[in-house]
Amino acid sequence: MTDRLVTPPVNMAVAIVDARTHARIDGTERDTEIELVVRSITEDAEHICGRAFISQTWRVTLDAFPDAIQLPMSPAASVLSVRYLDENGFDQALDPADYYLDKVSEPGYLIPASGRAWPATAAHANAVSVDVVCGFGADESFVPASIKGYILAKVAEHFLPTLPKSEYVIRSLDRWKVYR
Incomplete structure (x- = not known):
């Protein structure tokens, strides 16, 4: 990561x-x-x-989806995008309805939404990237x-x-x- x-x-x-x-x-x-x-x-x-004290954007990059994605800085404010390489190697954007941002835990986590699972990814380095806004405010x-x-x-x-x-x-x- x-x-x-x-x-x-x-x-x-x-x-x-x-x-x-x-x-x-x-x-x-x-x-x-x-x-x-x-x-x-x-x-x-x-x-x-x-x-993060003032709002800033961080990118988390992983080789595959873990059970939960630990976010780099607290407090987590919002997710801008979750992108991944599908099994065929094509870049995909995950629908926000497919994941849940845990803003309560510190550090924050991104987990699959209730009843959902992370999609399969290509066996490729850096196959998953998450852009997240962190910070107390502007x-x-x-x-x-x-x-x-x-x-x-x-x-x-x-x-x-x-x-x-x-x-x-x-x-x-x-x-x-x-x-x-």
């Missing part, structure tokens, strides 16, 4: 004005640098948590406060290296970790 980010998030997990304030930077001339730092810290935090207003707090604390540490670093900042992510 391979997971790959297809469409990265458009918006940031914290507002640029909040990041600028935590970095104690006046003016907008360093906003490009601040954005790069925020996005880098956010990606690291998402990796630590196994979560912008920072959907991101939980403790995650924002972590990102902003790390921004402050980055731009203010003499600021005492708290060994407890990382703990604000603990409740958001998804265990696989």
Whole structure:
């Protein structure tokens, strides 16, 4: 199984004005640098948590359909497509009525709909691909406060290296970790 980010998030997990304030930077001339730092810290935090904070599209690629397809990031929001190579090697799209997105479990799963089964696939590498949207929502207003707090604390540490670093900042992510 391979997971790959297809469409990265458009918006940031914290507002640029909040990041600028935590970095104690006046003016907008360093906003490009601040954005790069925020996005880098956010990606690291998402990796630590196994979560997507802002909506983004991931592709799961498998050699065949398993009983259940574990999704790469939580929370799972929607499935864009399920494609597979049929037994004759032709590319097919699975009808959404044929599968169920389990958004409650973390990590999320894609399973056959009630009374349905996964179709047979060609014996071929990467015969199945699933595109799924993951994330809390489209912008920072959907991101939980403790995650924002972590990102902003790390921004402050980055731009203010003499600021005492708290060994407890990382703990604000603990409740958001998804265990696989």
